[in-house]
Amino acid sequence: MRIFLCLIAAAVLIAAAGSACAVEKPPPGEGLLRDAYQRNLAGLTRNSFGLPLVLESVAQEDSVQVDVYGIFAAPFGSVVNVLKVPANWCDIVSLPPNVKACTYRELPGAWLLTFYLGRKGYQPPEDAHQVIYYYRNVVQRQGYLDIVLSADAGPFGTKDHKLRFEALPLDVGRTFVHVRYAYRDTVALRLAANSYFATLGRGKVGFTVTGTDRSGKLVYIGGPRGALERNAVRYYLAIQAFMNTLRYPAEHRFNMRIREWYDLSSRYPRQLFDLDRQDYLTFKITEHENQLMLQRSLGTGLQ
Numbered sequence: 001m002r003i004f005l006c007l008i009a010a011a012v013l014i015a016a017a018g019s020a021c022a023v024e025k026p027p028p029g030e031g032l033l034r035d036a037y038q039r040n041l042a043g044l045t046r047n048s049f050g051l052p053l054v055l056e057s058v059a060q061e062d063s064v065q066v067d068v069y070g071i072f073a074a075p076f077g078s079v080v081n082v083l084k085v086p087a088n089w090c091d092i093v094s095l096p097p098n099v100k101a102c103t104y105r106e107l108p109g110a111w112l113l114t115f116y117l118g119r120k121g122y123q124p125p126e127d128a129h130q131v132i133y134y135y136r137n138v139v140q141r142q143g144y145l146d147i148v149l150s151a152d153a154g155p156f157g158t159k160d161h162k163l164r165f166e167a168l169p170l171d172v173g174r175t176f177v178h179v180r181y182a183y184r185d186t187v188a189l190r191l192a193a194n195s196y197f198a199t200l201g202r203g204k205v206g207f208t209v210t211g212t213d214r215s216g217k218l219v220y221i222g223g224p225r226g227a228l229e230r231n232a233v234r235y236y237l238a239i240q241a242f243m244n245t246l247r248y249p250a251e252h253r254f255n256m257r258i259r260e261w262y263d264l265s266s267r268y269p270r271q272l273f274d275l276d277r278q279d280y281l282t283f284k285i286t287e288h289e290n291q292l293m294l295q296r297s298l299g300t301g302l303q
Contacts, residue, residue: 033166069178071174075175131151134149158183158189159184180232206227206230258281
């Protein structure tokens with residue numbers, strides 16, 4: 001009987017230990033992000049970006065997806081406090097030149113963000129193309145953040161646009177982040193896009209190196225995949241610029257933010273050069289004023 005009781009006690013202890021291990025195992029999203037960090041450690045240390053940043057992309061028959069991984073020199077709590085606020089996303093996504101404005105509004109059970117997309121130079125919001133994104137704070141807990149902005153329809157007939165942001169703490173002052181940008185299209189749209197990038201858009205390239213030319217210069221990915229790589233990096237740098245300028249007084253943050261974004265993006269002129277610095281700053285100041293007026297008209301306050 002004593003041996004039997006000892007065996008039962010041992011079984012209980014083993015079961016309890018197994019349960020504890022199961023509890024401590026990170027959930028799928030967090031676990032995958034930790035795996036991504038371990039997988040990209042070498043690339044985060046040494047890469048062509050000059051920043052702790054790694055980019056991966058894939059184009060399938062009816063979809064394109066880009067993943068950007070990086071490290072922010074900011075505490076995880078600060079990243080959460082900023083990005084869990086839907087209004088802050090409008091000040092982030094409106095930094096790239098092709099986003100002319102962004103507004104936010106709360107509906108029962110949902111937040112809607114309207115992106116006003118247009119050309120690189122100045123453009124009033126009434127002439128821009130509106131894309132409506134649903135904001136969802138999918139997961140927010142100690143040690144992990146997952147936010148998704150999704151749009152059913154995008155520009156030029158594209159659909160199922162998704163901008164995803166994940167984060168987890170590395171130490172007291174650093175946060176590992178993941179930005180994913182993806183959308184779906186059709187065969188006809190892909191053919192049209194490829195035709196454009198083979199002619200008028202031939203000089204527009206992404207960051208993935210596909211080989212070298214006859215003179216030994218690097219050849220970068222083009223087409224829709226290259227275009228999405230550029231946009232994904234623009235949004236990543238926009239988030240970073242927002243975080244980097246939080247140290248300034250609130251009344252000076254916008255002016256510092258647009259300068260920070262331009263300085264970050266100008267590191268990659270081959271891919272991201274669109275406007276001269278002064279032109280960009282001038283356009284963005286006016287477009288920001290337009291954004292504030294649009295937000296006032298919705299009656300949901302200002303950010």
